[in-house]
Amino acid sequence: MHILLTNDDGIDAPGLPAMRRAIDPEHRVTVVAPVDERSSCGHAATMSERLAVRRLEHEAFGEAFSVGGTPVDCVRLALAELVKIPIDVVLSGINRGANVSVVDVSQSGTVAAAREAAFCGIRGIAVSQMFRKGMEVDWARSTQTTAVLLPQLFDVPTPPACFWNVNIPALNPDEKLGGVRVVPLSRDQIPLVFADEPVTTDDTTAYRYRGFYETRRYEPGTDVAAVFGNEVAVTPIGIDPTHTPSLDSSLRFRG
Numbered sequence: 001m002h003i004l005l006t007n008d009d010g011i012d013a014p015g016l017p018a019m020r021r022a023i024d025p026e027h028r029v030t031v032v033a034p035v036d037e038r039s040s041c042g043h044a045a046t047m048s049e050r051l052a053v054r055r056l057e058h059e060a061f062g063e064a065f066s067v068g069g070t071p072v073d074c075v076r077l078a079l080a081e082l083v084k085i086p087i088d089v090v091l092s093g094i095n096r097g098a099n100v101s102v103v104d105v106s107q108s109g110t111v112a113a114a115r116e117a118a119f120c121g122i123r124g125i126a127v128s129q130m131f132r133k134g135m136e137v138d139w140a141r142s143t144q145t146t147a148v149l150l151p152q153l154f155d156v157p158t159p160p161a162c163f164w165n166v167n168i169p170a171l172n173p174d175e176k177l178g179g180v181r182v183v184p185l186s187r188d189q190i191p192l193v194f195a196d197e198p199v200t201t202d203d204t205t206a207y208r209y210r211g212f213y214e215t216r217r218y219e220p221g222t223d224v225a226a227v228f229g230n231e232v233a234v235t236p237i238g239i240d241p242t243h244t245p246s247l248d249s250s251l252r253f254r255g
Contacts, residue, residue, distance in 0.1 A: 001154070002028045004087045004117075005061075006074045007095060008109030010037045015094035017060035018139040019127065022094075022146035028085070031064035032078040034109075038070050039097075043112040045072045053077065071113035079120055089154065090117035093127035094142050098167045100130075100223040100233060101186040101216075105165060111237075114163040118239045124163035125153055130170040130227050132214065142168055145177065145232065153234075161240055167223060167233040178230040185235055186222035191215055 003023060007016050011033040023029055035054070038044075052068035065082055067074045075090055092113035099108040110126050117124030127149075129142045145168050153164055165185075171177065191211035199206045218224035226233035 001026075001088045002030070002085050004075065004078050004083065004090045005029055005031045006033050006071055006078075006090065006092050006113045008034065008038045008041065008071045008092070008113070009096055010034050011058065011064065011066045013037070013096065014137070014139050015096055015129065015142070018143045019091060019094045019146060020061045022143045022150060023091070024147075024151070029061065030078065030083050030085075030087070031058065031061050032067060032074045032082060033064065034071060034074060035066040035068050038109045039095075040107045041070050041109040041112070042107045043072055043115060044070045044109075045076065046070065051077065053082065071109040072116045075113050075116040075120075079122075087122060089123045089125065090114060091125050091127070091150075093129075093166075094139075094146060094168075095126070095128035096131060096137060097128060098130035098213075098227055099126065099128040099165065100167050100227055101188060101190070101218075103188075103190055105185060105237065111165055114165070115237070115239055118161060118163040123154075123158050125150070125166065126164070127166045127168070129168045132170045135170060135172070138171075138173070141171070149180070149232065149234070159236065159238075162236050162238050165223075165233075165235045165237050167227045169227045169230045169232065171230060175230060177232065180232040180234060181226045182234045182236075183221060183223045183226050185237070186218045186224040188217040188219065188222075188224070 046069045058064040095110040114124030114126035193211040194207040195210045197206045223233035
């Protein structure tokens, strides 16, 4: 199997080699990742500017490509230009920080790379590692958990126009993983908390987001509930956002 590995934290982020170590050595892996961090870029793609691509030897995984663009740019360039051998799976991550709920998934560059794979008819899997303030990410543990999940995600039938979103909980060294749960995305909003900050002009006010991630609301049985409950959340996500019931509503428009 030929796997394309990318992320949104940048080619030098620790989650990328953590993901590489989780992949069985029998698989061929090509790394194409952003040159720098592109977190929360959503499904942004570079359409009118040049994309600089550098072929390099990376200490963790050998030959790789760094791209001066977004995760979606990385996937598109890999499929169209950089990689000549057909790609079977696109893996994105391991991201530092959870990507749970409709809100997170909409803005996540990590998730966007897996979504782009699904757009192209290729199996896509996004993996993210939740972290808590004041706690270091145990990347070795992230690798171990991902290594157990990947073969199962490779084998399970993936519905057409669908990809997988995986979130690993943040655990203290003495905590045990509570299991793996296949769950829907939470629809609850993140805490909308902003603090104003000083600025140098009288007619401008500046704000910085100050919401505390772990105080967010969530419904039981959702992906947020799973990771907050020390479980791995696995969610199949469709790529068609059409609200189909409304197509059959009584609403009619005059031409």
